[in-house]
Amino acid sequence: MTKPVCADAFLIRQRNLKNDYYSYTFGPFPGVEQCRPGNFVHLRLPSSDVYFRRAMSVTSVDKKNRELEILFRVVGRGTSILARYQKNDPIGILGPLGNSFSKPRKKEIAAIVAGGVGFPPLAYFAEHLVNGGFDPKRILFFYGGKSASDIIERGRIKKMGVRFHPMTDDGSFGRKGLITQGVEEFLRDGGNQRVRMYACGPEAMLRAVDDLGLKYRVPGELSLEAPMPCGIGVCLGCIVTLRKGGYARVCHEGPVFKIGEVLL
């Protein structure tokens, strides 16, 4: 468990990616030091429209300059407010929070499954693996979206040198179909390779990946979302139901859970 920091930072860089997708870089933030792939930060957005903080996965860090980057898509009140921030605006950050992805074993293939804005923590994770010496050719980067405009940061993925498998519902980029169909084909036809899956994305996608993992006996991890009043484990609001019974806090025991662990 990382030791979180609660401090103000500034919006240092702002990129409007496709459509409603944005990349924001905040700094200087002391918590960057301990950030790991899977961790998230909790952002304070003072406005009459939102009261809780909003959780955002860290997608890259610059430890030297103590900067961290998030990627988000405008979908509701909180993200609309965030999209109106301007360069140099101060922002309250709490983080890094939550647990992180665990490394694949040496002989394993890492099958990364990103759906929509599930991309940010997985991009961080893939880069982290590659930078740590994991063979990029052993990383399959499945990335699904509704249409071409949902597949962001393609240049970044290319640079990683991983095996990129984009798919869109309407076929406007990559293969046509649901990303989990692509994953299932790979698992079915993959022969006796040892695979570990890492998934983040919409609930339906995570449920499908969980099912696939259980069906093909492939281990792996899912990064979950839940509305988070506190993000640090004290409110008991962000719970998910465990298969073995009982609840777990997404912000504290998660956001990364093992395949088969959570009742989705």
Add this chain to the structure above:
Amino acid sequence: MTKPVCADAFLIRQRNLKNDYYSYTFGPFPGVEQCRPGNFVHLRLPSSDVYFRRAMSVTSVDKKNRELEILFRVVGRGTSILARYQKNDPIGILGPLGNSFSKPRKKEIAAIVAGGVGFPPLAYFAEHLVNGGFDPKRILFFYGGKSASDIIERGRIKKMGVRFHPMTDDGSFGRKGLITQGVEEFLRDGGNQRVRMYACGPEAMLRAVDDLGLKYRVPGELSLEAPMPCGIGVCLGCIVTLRKGGYARVCHEGPVFKIGEVLL
């Protein structure tokens, strides 16, 4: 009584005057058409820190472009939020609201008494008189502040051609002393000129001007302030006590009241 409009406009121009003083120009706003000196607009500032709108006197209008200007000083939560607005930001405006100053008679001298951020409506009024053919030399513009930095828009006053009497508490600009001392000297020594006073400023100043008006039997008008939940006369929250008994709504019967009318 003007017919108010409730509509969104944009921050078109933004000037940081001295220290915490700002000039904001909003437009296009249809209500500009009917604006008169003394009227105010009610601004919506969506933030978790303020709930009510904030009232701001109109200080100039550009009817052709349907723009209006306000001047404000950052003193509390509302004005701090306003100060953070950026060019082209949208803002909800309700107005014009309230009554307006009445013209001096032909032979009268208009003694304008502005204290601090009481300046904006009086500047509008003086310009309106001059533009309407009233001899600027018959307008005495008393303008008091704590120190030099509180006397804003001096160029604008010069351009009007009025007789400018600035005073500051610390003597850093104009004469040293309270503006009401200057006004009293003028009234005392003014001989048999017929004078009408127009005042806007801090409560203590208004009380002193009211006293002077009654003491020297000089008629005139005071523009008052009160926290205003609605600004349109329906909440009955912004009341002042009348000398004759009963209450009046600052937003609806005012903000301009006759000297001697209100228990200050």
Add this chain to the structure above:
Amino acid sequence: MKPDLKVTIAGVDFANPIMTASGCSGYGEELSGLYPLSKLGALLTKTITPEPREGHPPPRTAETASGMLNAIGLANVGVDRFIEEKVPFLRKQKTKIIVNVGGRTVDEYVTLCDRLSGLDCVDMIELNLGCPNVDEGGMQFGSDPAMTERTVREAKQVCRCPLIAKLTPNVTDITATARAAEQGGADVLSLINSLVGMAVDVQTWRPVLTYNRGGLTGPAIKPVALAQVDAVCNAVNLPVIGIGGIADFRDVVEFLLVGASAVQIGTTLFVEPDAPLKIVNGLKQYMKEKNISQVSDLVGRVRKY
């Protein structure tokens, strides 16, 4: 499909379920300068009392987090001047008029209902049984079920139009007063009035209101209002008008879903006087998206766990 917003409550037809709340729209004159009152389902008047009242000395309103405190103290022109000065204006408005009345004794409520309910432009009378801001009358009527029942019963006897009992939320169990009002013969219930609240100025160490306390209203109290409307809708068989913190069409949908037949907009009128128009448009849009033709089809449709 053109969504139909008409609602009928106790035999009275309203163009839409969006009403103003008492004390938040004066006697209609000021709002009518912003838009025709025909856009409203109904206009509620400030509480009318037998005698004119100046109300409490200023300050009597204050800003709070997502809401406000008020202790206006039932300032109003009194029933005589209301009939003389305000009714002629109201008569010309193409909207339903609901007159809210308040008394210090049961007799005063009765007299007011008697004098006002026969006027041609008065479509309903609403009894203010729970204003927290007057020393006599007001709250005790609303917090005691027996007093509530008696007041409603006697008022109903003289009332020539449908009668609304407006309930106070400052009670342990609002369904008890709701049932009492039903028992007394109310045709409609409306709730909630304001919650008792207070604030202190940390510079002067004085309460921010000269009445020391006041009524808390606005979006801050919406969840409390919704819970109480839900409880009352499950406890009585009368139509209910939901009030409390409504700011947009989504809030209205919530109140309809738990069982309100209509709603009143109070504090929001102060910060967004044209909110009723936006809400009506929002509701229409929502109904189109959800394929709902009659607004009444939403009433009570919440799917409880």
Add this chain to the structure above:
Amino acid sequence: MKPDLKVTIAGVDFANPIMTASGCSGYGEELSGLYPLSKLGALLTKTITPEPREGHPPPRTAETASGMLNAIGLANVGVDRFIEEKVPFLRKQKTKIIVNVGGRTVDEYVTLCDRLSGLDCVDMIELNLGCPNVDEGGMQFGSDPAMTERTVREAKQVCRCPLIAKLTPNVTDITATARAAEQGGADVLSLINSLVGMAVDVQTWRPVLTYNRGGLTGPAIKPVALAQVDAVCNAVNLPVIGIGGIADFRDVVEFLLVGASAVQIGTTLFVEPDAPLKIVNGLKQYMKEKNISQVSDLVGRVRKY
């Protein structure tokens, strides 16, 4: 002048009047990762019940205007695991520990007080007499003065440390339950717990909480809390701990001025976990400006109209 923030309540010395509220700081472990708990006047635990409780199924929290709804349902590790797993950690903290307990019967409250009040690290026990989120127990204890008195009296008999009665705001007259708790022998009163509230999802037509209702907390309810604390401070002779919507040092000053001896910070911890530190600094600054040496000099100094 160095402002002195120490307060003594029922014989217990607190470094400052800023405590966390029950259910908003877990058992202290998570917060201690952000700052040393010695910065707090006291840490309150989540309500401990005799048996472990999972609480209600998700979703059990929701955002509201300047506040939130929760129906956690008293999820907690139960008294056995609390003593085994949490007490060792709490024992090491250099702050006062107040354990909040809740039962379904008077006996359960008594048993919990008996088992917990003798632990060396437990400085006070707080009885949760008004959690709106459990079917049995909880609210009925707090809304009925007779039950309140009995529960407090029996708990007090076994309690080896000062006893706080935490009152529910969902009553017609909180001074009645306050006096009942005083009568029962409470050493301190704390208030308010959460207001009953509700919200509905307009897309799914389902309540936003699986428990249908929940407790409303946060800045939205501060004026209600302050009015009730003010009323109780005038009605009893016990020290009072103010709770409800406190977000900054100004809010704390308001509670102290109406008579609270200390305060608890709840929901604000979720959005600003370091709020207690900021509040302590703000209070010190304020006391310097106002030339107040002892924080207790603020208590009850409101100048009512």
